Amino acid sequence: MNTNISIKQLIIFSKVVSYGSVTEVAKIVNLSPSAVSKSIQALEESLNTSLINRTTRNVSPTEEGVFFHKKIMLILDDLESAFSAVSSKKNYPSGILRVTCSVALGTSQLMNMFSQYRVLYPDVNLAVNLSDNIENLNEGNYDIALRIANKPPENFAIKKLAMINWKYCATPEYFRKKGIPQKPGEMKNHDCLIYPGLESAWEFSPDLSSSRFLRENNVILQANSSLALLEAALLSLGIVYLPTYLSGDHLKKGDLIEILKEHHSQKQHYLYAIYTPRQRNNINIRSFIDFVSEWLSPIPPWERVLNG
Numbered sequence: 001m002n003t004n005i006s007i008k009q010l011i012i013f014s015k016v017v018s019y020g021s022v023t024e025v026a027k028i029v030n031l032s033p034s035a036v037s038k039s040i041q042a043l044e045e046s047l048n049t050s051l052i053n054r055t056t057r058n059v060s061p062t063e064e065g066v067f068f069h070k071k072i073m074l075i076l077d078d079l080e081s082a083f084s085a086v087s088s089k090k091n092y093p094s095g096i097l098r099v100t101c102s103v104a105l106g107t108s109q110l111m112n113m114f115s116q117y118r119v120l121y122p123d124v125n126l127a128v129n130l131s132d133n134i135e136n137l138n139e140g141n142y143d144i145a146l147r148i149a150n151k152p153p154e155n156f157a158i159k160k161l162a163m164i165n166w167k168y169c170a171t172p173e174y175f176r177k178k179g180i181p182q183k184p185g186e187m188k189n190h191d192c193l194i195y196p197g198l199e200s201a202w203e204f205s206p207d208l209s210s211s212r213f214l215r216e217n218n219v220i221l222q223a224n225s226s227l228a229l230l231e232a233a234l235l236s237l238g239i240v241y242l243p244t245y246l247s248g249d250h251l252k253k254g255d256l257i258e259i260l261k262e263h264h265s266q267k268q269h270y271l272y273a274i275y276t277p278r279q280r281n282n283i284n285i286r287s288f289i290d291f292v293s294e295w296l297s298p299i300p301p302w303e304r305v306l307n308g
Helices: 007-019 022-029 033-047 063-087 103-120 172-178 184-189 210-216 226-234 244-253 283-295 301-307
Strands: 052-054 059-061 095-101 124-130 144-149 157-164 166-170 192-194 219-222 239-243 257-259 269-275
Touching (some): 007 022, 007 052, 103 144, 166 244, 226 239, 226 244, 244 301, 269 283
Parallel strands (some): 095 124, 095 144
Antiparallel strands (some): 157 269, 166 257
């Protein structure tokens, strides 16, 4: 082991690789750009290899640098977890919990989750980022991402929280005008409200591709917002395919009517809690994920509304 290499050098190197800029890293670690460059050079000298390609505009890791970065990140993550576990004297959640999730889930369910969680842990405050973009936990200042997907991302710690069910539905007024389709083949006579990326949910037979079906079936609205599609459906514009955490209350009250109950998309979607492995010992994260997991079991509250 080369004892000339310090943890600080490893941290500076990892940040330079992550940010691709010596100047940016210098601001983060409160050093001058020349000090950051000297730290990298000293590390390279200790290893007797080049780790960084330098240009006038940016920096990037060499092949050896990529390999070394991958290895040391595992070590740095473990060190941070160890420091957090040893140095933290408190064993009760407190402070700020930073959560990012989709706009629809955050608007319809997250506040309810947090209000119930805070009854148990009143010293925790929530900072929420609602975004339909997939935020990078390594780059953003977030503790947890709540995401709905058919497959979770790799290289993160994952907790599967609940299966997300979807329903085809529209208003009674729409069905009075257009009739209620009794089988998938009749959907070609109806107006549909589509979320881009979920076209496969409208593929009702093996010999009918989603693109062909959606072209023949009058797609009057495409929107990358489930909230916008819900609003359009409630205005009787057409048939929509929505998760029950959005549509459940409206289905229960009769504002929306479910159709094609036997048909489901081939892809199952789940709600996941996602966090970085180095945060596995963070008591705020653990307590929130454990609470939400229990709150959603054995079935989520929005499903209980429908089944009650």
